[in-house]
Amino acid sequence: MSGLDLGIRGRRALVAASSAGLGLATAQALHAAGCQVAISGRDPDRLAHAAATMPGCRAIIGDVSHTPGAIALVETAVDQLGGIDILVTNAGGPPAGNFATTPAEAYPLALSLNLLSVVAMCQAAVPAMRSQRWGRVVAITSVSVRQPIAHLILSNTARAGVTGFLKTLALEIAKDGVTVNSVQPGLHATDRLLQLYGGTVDGVADGIPARIVGDPGDFGRVAAFLCSEHAKFMTGVALPVDGGAYAGLQ
Numbered sequence: 001m002s003g004l005d006l007g008i009r010g011r012r013a014l015v016a017a018s019s020a021g022l023g024l025a026t027a028q029a030l031h032a033a034g035c036q037v038a039i040s041g042r043d044p045d046r047l048a049h050a051a052a053t054m055p056g057c058r059a060i061i062g063d064v065s066h067t068p069g070a071i072a073l074v075e076t077a078v079d080q081l082g083g084i085d086i087l088v089t090n091a092g093g094p095p096a097g098n099f100a101t102t103p104a105e106a107y108p109l110a111l112s113l114n115l116l117s118v119v120a121m122c123q124a125a126v127p128a129m130r131s132q133r134w135g136r137v138v139a140i141t142s143v144s145v146r147q148p149i150a151h152l153i154l155s156n157t158a159r160a161g162v163t164g165f166l167k168t169l170a171l172e173i174a175k176d177g178v179t180v181n182s183v184q185p186g187l188h189a190t191d192r193l194l195q196l197y198g199g200t201v202d203g204v205a206d207g208i209p210a211r212i213v214g215d216p217g218d219f220g221r222v223a224a225f226l227c228s229e230h231a232k233f234m235t236g237v238a239l240p241v242d243g244g245a246y247a248g249l250q
Contacts, residue, residue, distance in 0.1 A: 007229025009034030013086035025220030074124035114158035135178035170236035186242025188214035210243030
C-alpha cells in the first residue's frame with residue numbers, strides 16, 4: 001500500500017479462499033504492505049493466476065468448506081511460511097434461498113462453510129499468535145450480519161453465528177497482543193455479485209447511498225489496515241464496508 005507504512009513488513013499472512021474476489025483483493029493489499037503471503041483456493045488454474053499477481057506468494061490448493069480442510073490449510077501455510085502472524089478467514093457464500101425454499105438439511109453445510117471453518121482455522125492458528133504475543137485475525141463476513149439480506153437465509157444465519165464467536169474470541173485473547181476483527185462487505189464488484197444478480201450489476205448501485213458498487217481493491221486495503229500495527233487497539237470490531245447501505249445506528 002503506497003503512502004502509509006502499515007508496520008507489518010515481513011509478517012506472515014494466510015488469506016483463505018483468495019483466488020478471486022475480496023479474498024484476493026485482501027491478499028494483494030497485504031502483499032503490497034510487505035507481508036509474506038499465502039493464498040488458497042480449490043481451482044488450480046485460477047489460484048496460479050492469482051498468485052502470479054504477487055511475486056513470491058505461496059499458493060495452496062485447499063478447501064475450507066469443512067473442518068479438516070480448514071485445519072489442513074493452516075498447517076500447510078505454517079509449513080510454507082514458517083508460521084502465521086496474520087490470518088484472514090474467508091469462504092464462498094452458501095446457496096441463495098429463503099425460509100420456504102431452504103430445506104433443513106442445507107443448514108449444516110452452510111454452518112460448516114461460514115462458521116465452523118472459521119472456528120477451525122482460529123483453533124489451528126491462534127495459539128501460536130498468543131505465544132508470540134502478536135497476531136491479527138480478520139474475518140471477511142457480510143453486512144447481512146447487521147441487516148439480513150433477502151433470499152440469503154443460509155448466509156445470514158451462519159455469518160451471524162461466526163460474528164458471535166469472533167467477538168467472544170477477541171475478548172478472551174486481547175491481553176495477549178492478538179486482535180480479532182471482522183469486515184462486513186456490502187455489494188462489491190465480484191463474481192459472487194454477478195451470480196446473485198443474474199450476470200449483471202446494472203442498477204445495483206441505485207440501492208446504495210454512495211451510488212457506486214464497491215471496489216474490491218478498496219475493501220482489501222481496509223482489511224489490510226485492520227491487520228496493521230496501527231490497528232493494535234482495535235479488537236472485537238465488526239466493520240461495515242457497504243457504501244452506507246446499513247441504515248442502523250449501531
